[in-house]
Amino acid sequence: MTHDARRIPPGPRGHWLLGHLPERRADPLGFFVRGRERYGDVVRYRMGPFQVYQVSHPDDVKRILVDNAQNYWKTRLMQRLRPILGNGLLLSEGDFWKRQRRLAQPAFHRERMAGLATAITGLVESALQRWGPLAETGQPFDLAAELTRLTLSITGRVLFSTDLSDSSDEVGHAVAVAIEESNRRALATLPLPVSLPLPSHRRLQSAIRVLDRVVFGIIDQRRRGASRADDLLSLLMETRDADTGESMSDSQLRDEVMTLMLAGHETTANALAWTFHLLQQHPEAEERLAHEVVSVLGDRMPSLQDLPRLRYTARVFDEAMRLYPPAWIFSRTALAEDELGGYTIPKGSLVAAVPYVIHRHPALWEHPESFDPDRFLPERSGSRPRFAWLPFGGGQRLCIGNGLALMEGQLVLAMVARRYRFRPVPGHPVEPQALVTLRPRYGLRVTASRIAMPPEALGRSAVLGTKG
Numbered sequence: 099m100t101h102d103a104r105r106i107p108p109g110p111r112g113h114w115l116l117g118h119l120p121e122r123r124a125d126p127l128g129f130f131v132r133g134r135e136r137y138g139d140v141v142r143y144r145m146g147p148f149q150v151y152q153v154s155h156p157d158d159v160k161r162i163l164v165d166n167a168q169n170y171w172k173t174r175l176m177q178r179l180r181p182i183l184g185n186g187l188l189l190s191e192g193d194f195w196k197r198q199r200r201l202a203q204p205a206f207h208r209e210r211m212a213g214l215a216t217a218i219t220g221l222v223e224s225a226l227q228r229w230g231p232l233a234e235t236g237q238p239f240d241l242a243a244e245l246t247r248l249t250l251s252i253t254g255r256v257l258f259s260t261d262l263s264d265s266s267d268e269v270g271h272a273v274a275v276a277i278e279e280s281n282r283r284a285l286a287t288l289p290l291p292v293s294l295p296l297p298s299h300r301r302l303q304s305a306i307r308v309l310d311r312v313v314f315g316i317i318d319q320r321r322r323g324a325s326r327a328d329d330l331l332s333l334l335m336e337t338r339d340a341d342t343g344e345s346m347s348d349s350q351l352r353d354e355v356m357t358l359m360l361a362g363h364e365t366t367a368n369a370l371a372w373t374f375h376l377l378q379q380h381p382e383a384e385e386r387l388a389h390e391v392v393s394v395l396g397d398r399m400p401s402l403q404d405l406p407r408l409r410y411t412a413r414v415f416d417e418a419m420r421l422y423p424p425a426w427i428f429s430r431t432a433l434a435e436d437e438l439g440g441y442t443i444p445k446g447s448l449v450a451a452v453p454y455v456i457h458r459h460p461a462l463w464e465h466p467e468s469f470d471p472d473r474f475l476p477e478r479s480g481s482r483p484r485f486a487w488l489p490f491g492g493g494q495r496l497c498i499g500n501g502l503a504l505m506e507g508q509l510v511l512a513m514v515a516r517r518y519r520f521r522p523v524p525g526h527p528v529e530p531q532a533l534v535t536l537r538p539r540y541g542l543r544v545t546a547s548r549i550a551m552p553p554e555a556l557g558r559s560a561v562l563g564t565k566g
Contacts, residue, residue: 240543275305
């Protein structure tokens with residue numbers, strides 16, 4: 099293919115050696131937003147030795163994820179997480195990935211979700227009770243940290259019936275270390291081999307040993323029939339390939355569990371943290387959410403069957419993930435030359451789609467910086483391109499746990515919104531930190547107050563014979 103000036107995407111000038119790495123590291127979100135605003139839907143950068151192409155049009159995202167997905171594989175940057183995540187679904191490729199995806203998919207079918215919903219609501223109720231004294235005394239606390247603790251407890255229960263939420267516990271500490279090291283390695287200019295005896299590497303290796311001991315120990319107990327539980331690990335162990343009759347090996351199970359444990363709970367915690375932050379800024383939406391939850395549930399526990407009626411609750415969560423998508427960027431390597439947006443994408447270059455930017459594209463979203471859950475009403479969203487909203491990616495690599503994450507987020511949001519109202523601590527800064535996931539840099543310092551349950555809600559629950 100002939101390369102001429104018309105087929106090379108525009109882009110800013112960069113440092114002669116580092117390219118655009120300094121700007122990208124200093125302000126990643128602003129860097130990519132400004133790139134689209136100034137240069138359009140395909141922008142060319144140089145990040146050190148790498149050519150990077152940012153795409154922001156849903157048609158180009160669709161080509162990467164669906165139409166020509168076989169040409170776009172996970173980048174070398176993501177492979178830096180392999181010492182932690184192994185060859186799980188997030189990092190594997192090709193036929194091996196297809197086999198693993200086929201084996202894991204039944205564990206996430208909707209019919210499996212009802213029992214998981216019951217486990218989730220029980221853990222949320224425990225968290226709500228733990229926050230009670232904080233509400234009574236008005237003591238400030240970090241809501242983001244509490245939500246991380248909650249989602250970690252949910253992840254442990256759903257995955258292998260183990261509570262991982264105690265931050266003083268060895269396992270909880272190991273999870274925290276593994277996540278921090280994942281962030282550090284993914285963003286490092288030149289990550290060093292884990293085998294080098296550096297303090298951070300020793301901490302990571304110690305954390306991996308703890309997690310491996312726990313995961314392999316539970317797998318061994320299940321193999322020997324010493325324990326049995328209704329969780330995702332059991333489902334993954336029992337599933338067999340329809341073509342070969344084979345099940346996952348212990349090492350494959352370990353990699354999938356580690357991926358789900360580390361990638362799953364932090365993304366949901368961050369999504370919920372940003373949701374409550376936005377509700378604090380929009381009391382009318384907060385009031386409408388609480389009214390819907392009380393109208394639908396009264397004072398009883400929500401179930402999976404209630405979720406279709408909690409429509410505004412779902413829209414609030416969707417809108418929060420539009421403004422603050424936990425997986426704020428994803429990248430691929432072009433295995434062969436391709437064309438995106440009318441421009442040539444050379445073989446071997448990196449292609450980055452940035453949901454944080456796409457979710458703010460003024461051609462796709464009316465008043466994109468505004469918090470407006472009703473933009474997800476069917477009559478307002480029916481004509482929107484499929485890949486204008488992609489907090490879970492898309493195509494064959496769509497996050498396998500997206501249904502579980504949406505269910506968990508909706509259940510947590512409904513139960514918390516019915517019980518508490520949060521207010522920010524004056525003067526505490528709230529700003530996004532774009533690491534592997536998009537988290538509040540300084541946490542969310544809040545105070546909590548209880549919401550009085552309307553008498554009519556209590557009466558309706560009594561008539562229905564339900565209980566809280």
